[in-house]
Amino acid sequence: MKRRTFVELSSLLMATPVLSPVLSWALGSKLKNWAENVEYSTEQMYSANSLEQITNVVKAQQNLKVLGTRHCFNRIADSTHSFLSLKPMDKVAALDRGARTVTLEAGMTYGQLCPYLDSKGFALHNLASLPHISVAGACSTATHGSGDANGNLATAVSTLELVTASGDSVKLSREQDGEKFHGAVVGLGALGVITRITLNVQASYKMRQYVYENLLFSELQHFDAVMSSAYSVSLFTDWQHQRFNEVWLKSRIEEGKSFEAPQEFFGAKPASKDLHPIAELSAENCTPQMGVPGPWYERLPHFRMGFTPSAGKELQSEYFVPRRHAVEAILAVARLHEQVSPHLLISEIRSIAGDDLWMSPCYKEPRVTIHFTWKQDWPAVSKLLPVIETELAPFDVRPHWGKLFTISPEKLRSSYPKLPDFIELCRQTDPQGKFRNDFLNRNIFGVIS
Numbered sequence: 360m361k362r363r364t365f366v367e368l369s370s371l372l373m374a375t376p377v378l379s380p381v382l383s384w385a386l387g388s389k390l391k392n393w394a395e396n397v398e399y400s401t402e403q404m405y406s407a408n409s410l411e412q413i414t415n416v417v418k419a420q421q422n423l424k425v426l427g428t429r430h431c432f433n434r435i436a437d438s439t440h441s442f443l444s445l446k447p448m449d450k451v452a453a454l455d456r457g458a459r460t461v462t463l464e465a466g467m468t469y470g471q472l473c474p475y476l477d478s479k480g481f482a483l484h485n486l487a488s489l490p491h492i493s494v495a496g497a498c499s500t501a502t503h504g505s506g507d508a509n510g511n512l513a514t515a516v517s518t519l520e521l522v523t524a525s526g527d528s529v530k531l532s533r534e535q536d537g538e539k540f541h542g543a544v545v546g547l548g549a550l551g552v553i554t555r556i557t558l559n560v561q562a563s564y565k566m567r568q569y570v571y572e573n574l575l576f577s578e579l580q581h582f583d584a585v586m587s588s589a590y591s592v593s594l595f596t597d598w599q600h601q602r603f604n605e606v607w608l609k610s611r612i613e614e615g616k617s618f619e620a621p622q623e624f625f626g627a628k629p630a631s632k633d634l635h636p637i638a639e640l641s642a643e644n645c646t647p648q649m650g651v652p653g654p655w656y657e658r659l660p661h662f663r664m665g666f667t668p669s670a671g672k673e674l675q676s677e678y679f680v681p682r683r684h685a686v687e688a689i690l691a692v693a694r695l696h697e698q699v700s701p702h703l704l705i706s707e708i709r710s711i712a713g714d715d716l717w718m719s720p721c722y723k724e725p726r727v728t729i730h731f732t733w734k735q736d737w738p739a740v741s742k743l744l745p746v747i748e749t750e751l752a753p754f755d756v757r758p759h760w761g762k763l764f765t766i767s768p769e770k771l772r773s774s775y776p777k778l779p780d781f782i783e784l785c786r787q788t789d790p791q792g793k794f795r796n797d798f799l800n801r802n803i804f805g806v807i808s
């Protein structure tokens with residue numbers, strides 16, 4: 360955007376108490392998601408910098424979706440009417456040292472939050488592969504990292520503050536609202552506008568990251584030992600040659616619990632330099648490896664905070680299977696390698712602890728994810744996804760809410776036991792469907808358009 364246009368837009372935003380739509384996308388390029396595979400269905404975008412402004416927009420609009428950092432690969436965030444961006448609301452509102460919580464405005468990203476938290480002596484339990492995503496958007500879609508004992512990122516939420524369809528402000532906390540809170544946290548953007556989030560934090564910690572190369576699929580017999588061998592473990596594979604190309608082990612440095620990186624890890628050999636998950640690519644954008652100690656927020660993500668891609672030439676899909684089916688499910692995908700590999704950049708296997716959040720794919724049981732970073736060729740990928748989904752169907756598979764899938768709405772809806780309660784919760788905060796869109800109508804509310 361030209362500097363003059365930006366200044367004009369900035370002053371428009373500052374000066375307008377009842378908001379005008381931000382016109383940036385009317386000035387040229389279409390509004391798209393990060394991967395640019397989704398062109399959103401409207402360019403009517405409002406921006407808010409206060410609770411009052413959010414309430415005004417919500418009251419004025421018949422239908423509205425909040426856009427976070429636009430990192431979803433499907434149309435979960437899309438709107439045919441209007442968007443609301445909370446990007447200017449990116450401050451920490453409170454840090455409660457006693458309660459070990461941080462409260463932040465809902466436009467904040469992990470990249471903004473984490474260095475602040477660390478500077479105050481605190482940390483989060485886990486992070487996704489990159490820090491550029493908004494906390495509200497990530498928690499709303501059950502975004503996760505890896506680690507047998509680590510719940511998804513939404514499990515750190517202790518309080519949510521929302522503006523509902525009527526414009527009322529509602530506060531839901533784990534302590535006071537029990538099941539209703541569990542229903543609201545992974546809210547898929549369907550309950551209202553999240554204005555503030557309070558997260559549980561813990562004392563800051565340091566980590567080391569080690570990468571090993573060539574772990575044979577035959578070692579899957581030791582899957583539990585492999586995945587529990589460090590705080591967070593990721594297995595990367597291109598499904599060729601019956602092996603995981605790389606194993607990423609993220610280990611916390613804790614007194615009396617030093618992780619001795621072995622010379623061989625289930626037959627895999629230590630990397631001799633920092634690696635990208637796709638070994639042929641430069642590792643300069645990746646977080647430091649080779650056991651170099653560093654702060655938690657510079658080791659938990661795979662990609663560096665300072666590296667801010669504005670768009671990506673890739674597509675992503677990810678499937679959650681119950682932990683008990685993990686090995687069978689991985690081997691089922693491995694059998695498809697001839698179909699999968701030509702369209703793939705890389706796959707990643709991660710583990711996530713079970714939780715109590717109704718719409719989390721890990722509700723009440725630990726799961727393992729099988730992730731695919733695809734070349735950006737939707738016609739080919741869209742033909743492959745049903746093949747993979749058929750192979751994974753016997754394992755009670757659930758797709759990532761923010762990634763590409765072709766599982767039918769009926770199957771998806773039937774795999775969430777708390778769905779009827781979630782729909783009822785949505786009706787309480789949004790009786791007329793102000794925050795619904797086509798994705799939610801089909802996949803949650805069962806409305807076929």
Ligand SMILES: Cc1cc2nc3c(=O)[nH]c(=O)nc-3n(C[C@H](O)[C@H](O)[C@H](O)COP(=O)(O)OP(=O)(O)OC[C@H]3O[C@@H](n4cnc5c(N)ncnc54)[C@H](O)[C@@H]3O)c2cc1C
Nearest residue numbers: 427428429430431487488493495496497502503548553761
């Ligand atoms: C390169 C890349 C790497 C990724 N890595 C991971 C990973 O490691 N693990 C993983 O699980 N996922 C990963 N993802 C997926 C991503 O983290 C999620 O899709 C997440 O939702 C992105 O957050 P966002 O703010 O960009 O979401 P958006 O696409 O902007 O929005 C997602 C949903 O959240 C809602 N929402 C956002 N803000 C609010 C709010 N304030 N109030 C109400 N609703 C709101 C939107 O309406 C929408 O329904 C990755 C994506 C990319 C592009």
